[in-house]
Amino acid sequence: DAGVIQSPRHEVTEMGQEVTLRCKPISGHDYLFWYRQTMMRGLELLIYFNNNVPIDDSGMPEDRFSAKMPNASFSTLKIQPSEPRDSAVYFCASSLGTGGSYNEQFFGPGTRLTVL
Amino acid sequence: GNSVTQMEGPVTLSEEAFLTINCTYTATGYPSLFWYVQYPGEGLQLLLKATKADDKGSNKGFEATYRKETTSFHLEKGSVQVSDSAVYFCALDLDSGYALNFGKGTSLLVTP
Numbered sequence: 001d002a003g004v005i006q007s008p009r010h011e012v013t014e015m016g017q018e019v020t021l022r023c024k025p026i027s028g029h030d031y032l033f034w035y036r037q038t039m040m041r042g043l044e045l046l047i048y049f050n051n052n053v054p055i056d057d058s059g060m061p062e063d064r065f066s067a068k069m070p071n072a073s074f075s076t077l078k079i080q081p082s083e084p085r086d087s088a089v090y091f092c093a094s095s096l097g098t099g100g101s102y103n104e105q106f107f108g109p110g111t112r113l114t115v116l
Numbered sequence: 117g118n119s120v121t122q123m124e125g126p127v128t129l130s131e132e133a134f135l136t137i138n139c140t141y142t143a144t145g146y147p148s149l150f151w152y153v154q155y156p157g158e159g160l161q162l163l164l165k166a167t168k169a170d171d172k173g174s175n176k177g178f179e180a181t182y183r184k185e186t187t188s189f190h191l192e193k194g195s196v197q198v199s200d201s202a203v204y205f206c207a208l209d210l211d212s213g214y215a216l217n218f219g220k221g222t223s224l225l226v227t228p
């Protein structure tokens with residue numbers, strides 16, 4: 001398997017622009033997670049899905065952020081409008097399930113977002 | 117709720133030195149515990165895990181034992197290599213068991 005795939009790997013945009021980050025989870029994984037990593041705040045869970053349904057979005061910073069999972073093989077994280085404080089590395093991860101040996105999360109390589 | 121606290125870095129060691137990175141947790145119930153590693157420019161990857169008290173997880177020469185009595189899961193390696201330079205994250209299941217709660221990460225730099 002190719003692992004979790006994220007695109008783009010790097011994104012530079014100007015304040016106010018819309019940004020869309022994309023993720024393809026590992027085939028057969030029922031859970032998908034979006035994280036944000038910054039030096040100041042570390043690794044933060046933004047939202048996660050189970051079988052394409054959002055389960056917990058309490059980590060989404062504000063209404064400017066939205067995430068969708070239209071099918072089992074694709075998810076997007078959108079920021080509209082973007083602000084400089086959104087600059088971070090955004091990770092997508094997926095897992096088979098929960099508990100025991102099923103809750104290992106596999107991470108993508110991340111998207112480094114810079115908002116000027 | 118469930119949470120982890122890990123020692124702040126950066127940690128700088130010479131090659132072949134002994135490594136300990138401390139991690140303590142607060143939990144309701146019996147969480148699983150994890151160590152993830154992030155090499156420069158990459159995503160996190162699972163290093164080892166333990167699912168119940170007294171379990172020892174091990175991988176690539178790293179070990180950690182799930183200590184319920186001290187609520188700890190310290191990461192150890194007897195002889196570090198330059199290639200071990202990375203950021204190490206301790207994590208546990210959130211209350212729902214569906215997602216993980218990560219510590220802030222500890223940066224390790226191993227010098228030749």
